[in-house]
Amino acid sequence: MTAVDRAARPAVAHANDSRTRVPAALVAALLAVALMAALGLSAVNLAAIAPRALWWPALFSPDLHDIRQIIVHDSWLPRIVTAWLAGATLGLAGTIFQQVLRNPLAEPMTLGVSAGAQLALTLAALWAPATLGVLHQSVALAGALVAAAAVFGLAWRSGLAPVTVAIAGLVVTLWCGSIGVALQLFHAPYLRGLFIWGGGSLVQQDWSDVVSLAPRLAVGGLLAWLLLRPLTLLGLDDANARSLGLALRRMRIAALALAVMLSAAVVSAVGVIGFIGLAAPTLAQLAGARRVAHRLVLAPLCGALLLWLTDQAVQPLANALGELVPAGAASALFGAPLMLFVLARMRSVQRLDAAAPLAQRLRSSRSIRRRFALIVLVTAAALVLALDLGRGVHGWQFSSVADLSRIAIWRVPREVAAFAAGIMLALAGTLLQRLTGNPLASPEVLGVSAGAALGLIALVLCAADAGHGARLAATAGGAFATLIAILWFARRSGYLPQRVLLAGIAIGALFQAVVAVVIAGGGERATTLLAWLAGSTYTVTPADAITALVLCLLIGLLTPFTGRLLEILPLGDAEARALGMRSSLARGALLALTALLTAAATLIVGPLSFIGLTAPHFARLAGARRPLEQLALAAPIGGLTIVVADWLGRTLLLPRELPAGLVATLLGAPWLMWLLARRHAA
Incomplete structure (x- = not known):
């Protein structure tokens, strides 16, 4: 041999x-x-x-x-x-x-x-x-x-x-x-x-x-x-x-x-x-x-x-x-x-290789806390600038108190919704990558975003002039129907991450095929769908912003309790049982939490794929090694990225606008490329 x-x-x-x-x-x-x-x-x-x-x-x-x-x-x-x-x-x-x-x-x-x-x-x-x-x-x-x-x-x-x-x-x-x-x-x-x-x-x-x-x-x-x-x-x-x-x-x-x-x-x-x-x-x-x-x-x-x-x-x-x-x-x-x-009929699948870390030097807890505080301060400053600084007929200018009172009703909901969606997608991406050990895993892999898109497509095909409430209901129906299907499908395997990823990819590909067919037909429907898929805050209302913020707080506050699960599950089922943890139940809970975060963000601003994929990597590159450290850094990074992206998309090409998801990718991708290019071989 x-x-x-x-x-x-x-x-x-x-x-x-x-x-x-x-x-x-x-x-x-x-x-x-x-x-x-x-x-x-x-x-x-x-x-x-x-x-x-x-x-x-x-x-x-x-x-x-x-x-x-x-x-x-x-x-x-x-x-x-x-x-x-x-x-x-x-x-x-x-x-x-x-x-x-x-x-x-x-x-x-x-x-x-x-x-x-x-x-x-x-x-x-x-x-x-x-x-x-x-x-x-x-x-x-x-x-x-x-x-x-x-x-x-x-x-x-x-x-x-x-x-x-x-x-x-x-x-x-x-x-x-x-x-x-x-x-x-x-x-x-x-x-x-x-x-x-x-x-x-x-x-x-x-x-x-x-x-x-x-x-x-x-x-x-x-x-x-x-x-x-x-x-x-x-x-x-x-x-x-x-x-x-x-x-x-x-x-x-x-x-x-x-x-x-x-x-x-x-x-x-x-x-x-x-x-x-x-x-x-x-x-x-x-x-x-x-x-x-x-x-x-x-x-x-x-x-x-x-x-x-x-x-x-x-x-x-x-x-x-x-x-x-x-x-x-x-x-x-x-x-x-x-x-x-x-x-659906498989009883076992090959385990995914664990992802190699993207940052090699260990950071102290104090260093992580300083980085978290710095990112939070920058995010707060970005929120203020996005609300107050803009372009008008006289170029770039800060808004007066009188002007701000008139435009706040338009700007505040967009910024709040973008901030909340960015946090939820960053948390979802971190949970999924930690759970699966796969650096290519992102919230969209679960297929929930594609299900929301299918709901929107069905509505647009049946009633092209449907209102905002109907669109929100259609995307919610598609997202949560997909969520239930994924969790039901994965139940037989004990919610093994690799099974869920493959099933999510298959369901997502199925829904995205319908999306591609509709887009190929052209017309206003294709343009509307493209804008939503790119991650748009165009149609966010004050009620949507409040909903996004409440969902972010309610679901996001559950993530600190996942630290122990994310530490133990990668050790294997035998070790988890020895420590008194039911692996299948823990994985199911983590997957449900990830899917809920993804669905909540998708309902508000559409699928912002770049954030859920790369915010966890930015957190690692910032020194986060342990699960809770990565969650703590990824959340404000995700919120900051979308807030800045929405502000730039709204102002740079005035009177035209670019969806926040597109801007986040256009600006964030080169930055991540630069960070990757600077890394030395391990």
């Missing part, structure tokens, strides 16, 4: 556990059913284009005088082959990302590939539209590679440590995405085509995408196979990998560069197709592919099958709606229920 096999033996032993055999057989059966369904749907769609007698000649030697045969040969068939190639490429890239970053939440979009490509195309569409005619693939590829290079640069000094790479990738993704959304809010009529491209479109007019993707997949698969031993070792912790002679930085950059190139190839060819790169490796592992070699083979097949089935299932609907159902968005409509069905 080789050293690699001995090192990987625990994982294999886990795979052979009898508790996982039933799910593996179930997943295999589901994949077989999916294959039969894809074949049947393909036949149905082909029959709608041409009669059965013309199938053979249309596929292989079409009559150029028969439009039906031309459509089959130059549109229908290359569309299927493109779905195979794109799905397989994303499945392969997702496997590499998850193995190198040692994180089951990693996917091809982790390193900002899709966000960079979409931003590049957005900029080109606005200021160099002539380049999109023949160079759109080159523009998208260049944007994807620049974003990935930025991630590598930020994580270079840490030796490309998995946690740092993952965080840097997510920050770059948020930053590029926020710039793109801001431009879309200002130039929505000119960028409607990018809405559809952003959802991934497999519509084909020739075989050019097949010719582009096929050799890249073949070369990528060969290189991945040559990197099999390094990939296996990269799944171990750094100390064990080094002891087995692996050059960590060199192999990580080689593997990540390969995965980025594969992802960029798909993005440049057919647009952003999410979820496939996350779902395919997960399904392959659930089907019994535990070794890296097996996953490198099975995950691309799962990805190809999932995207093929999705595309064939939505083609009749797409034809009815004028090709406004993006394939990438639709893939979540089918892939998410499949993952939920499988996860």
Whole structure:
């Protein structure tokens, strides 16, 4: 037995556990059913284009005088082959990302590939539209590679440590995405085509995408196979990998560069197709592919099958709606229920690796208290400035007492709601990252924000001119329905964090697919939805502000009682029981508290994803190590960030406004990038 096999033996032993055999057989059966369904749907769609007698000649030697045969040969068939190639490429890239970053939440979009490509195309569409005619693939590829290079640069000094790479990738993704959304809010009529491209479109007019993707997949698969031993070792912790002679930085950059190139190839060819790169490796592992070699083979097949089935299932609907159902968005409509069905029957899942700390030096309690006091003072000053300082017809000026009495009714509710929402999201993000040990976990991963979005979409589709109260009720209904579904779903597993994260991602992807379809339709509904999703305080009323503040106080005051739970749960179930703690009950309570904080903030200002993700990291970088210290620093950091962001979004581009969520990301992401870039290797 080789050293690699001995090192990987625990994982294999886990795979052979009898508790996982039933799910593996179930997943295999589901994949077989999916294959039969894809074949049947393909036949149905082909029959709608041409009669059965013309199938053979249309596929292989079409009559150029028969439009039906031309459509089959130059549109229908290359569309299927493109779905195979794109799905397989994303499945392969997702496997590499998850193995190198040692994180089951990693996917091809982790390193900002899709966000960079979409931003590049957005900029080109606005200021160099002539380049999109023949160079759109080159523009998208260049944007994807620049974003990935930025991630590598930020994580270079840490030796490309998995946690740092993952965080840097997510920050770059948020930053590029926020710039793109801001431009879309200002130039929505000119960028409607990018809405559809952003959802991934497999519509084909020739075989050019097949010719582009096929050799890249073949070369990528060969290189991945040559990197099999390094990939296996990269799944171990750094100390064990080094002891087995692996050059960590060199192999990580080689593997990540390969995965980025594969992802960029798909993005440049057919647009952003999410979820496939996350779902395919997960399904392959659930089907019994535990070794890296097996996953490198099975995950691309799962990805190809999932995207093929999705595309064939939505083609009749797409034809009815004028090709406004993006394939990438639709893939979540089918892939998410499949993952939920499988996860609901799993009895055990692999435990997530604990996140490595982002700050290495221990700080004294006195130092933490000084930092907390400083952040609170800065936050108080920011609240005063946001209320009093603004722009008018004469430029920047402080408001007089008389003016302040008139404008306070507009400004105070916004600032109070923003402050309360920032605190709640920061607390939720800290609890979730502490509970799961995963630095990529954020409140939105639970799917609660996506559920609120679905409630708003349902209302907008049924009554576009609904009032503020109806919108608040719709978002509340969607958020709390999702919360109940997540907690019910996780109950069978004893509220294991990894199960909750995967379930939340699947449900969130399902809801976000509906969001993407609505946005692809364009119009005022898309613009309204984009503004809300970006985190807006536009419509906050005094009653909303009071509600937000009360919810923040009532729910937030419960968080100091979680310190002991967060200290003991990471030790394991056996240790927790020895200390008299019921692990499943404690995890359920923490998850419920996290979801309540997320839902309360989302109801008021929409999903502010950047705060819940990065406020805990800012607190760590400020020296917080223990759970209560991190909660204490993250809360005012979250409130301060949103207050400043809302103030700047309201004043900088007067008379236009930017949502607070966008501004928080645009300003906070570069700061976090700078902090990450300054870190030395551990």
